[in-house]
Amino acid sequence: MNLFSLTALSSLLAATVSAAPFPSTYTLVADGGWTVVTDGTNAYIGTGDIANYPILILKGGNDNGMITGTEQHKDSTGVQHLYVIQDGNTPVALTDPNAAAPADAVLTGFGIDDQNYLTVDGENSFGVDPSEGQIRKIYHLDGSDDQYEPISLWVKECKGC
Template identity: 40%
Template sequence: MKFSLAAITGFVSAISAASLPNAFTLVAEGGSTLLTDGQNAYIGANTTTHDILILRGGPNGLVSYTAKNGVPTAFQNLYIIENSVSPVGLTIPHSGAVPEGGNLTGFGVNEQGLFTHGGKAWFAIDGYGDNPVREIYWYAAHSSEYRSEKLYVKELKNYSA
């Protein structure tokens, strides 16, 4: 049986997308761990008002989050809104509802260790100003108001919560 380069590349991409660790955090280019307010993801937010965004990889590139003091059934799913520049979001606890154009699946990690969606590491931060708190965006429509941000997957070994 012969495989084309495209078939092999697609197979490798599928394996990569499925290889998110059981538990992980995301670390931005400057070394900051992403934090959350329970709805969105941030770099540089205050750790007294925001929790570390500890994520869990699931089937088909599904990624979930459970708040530090949340019950296990109050998990939330990470989503992006395809073909847009919009904040990376978390669903409401106990709900899988996403905005129109939202996608819950397809998250992965590439060979460089970057967090991806659909094989693309298209994440960005809002603007270039002096505010140290930066919201994380999915950057599919591209805009000069946003700056690309590499998000590295950092596995949390022996993590249970």
């Protein structure tokens, strides 16, 4: 019995230490409390203009699956997938509805770390260009670049979405 109890305890501890699963529907919240919004093409922070930049609603991502995205309160015109480009500092983007991503796009490899932040291939590598003003595009960062301010994107369950 003691061996079984230790094995069960070890399994339980391993499960709690591993990365969290994605909620069924979620949003992203950047440092400073900014909810991530979209123009239907890219991800942004820093706006209260819901008419032109509605909240980005996301689904999927478990087991390195693709993440689908849509704009809050918008009837879907087709499936869009969240993607990043690994090489270079490039915007976090959405495919056009029912269209393929660029050839060098990364559509899988998204995860959640132990603090509930979005990662790409295990790395929290996002940033914004502070010189862009109030509405700032979110970039996937490849290496260091003083132009960008690093940010974390917290995965927040979206109930009622």
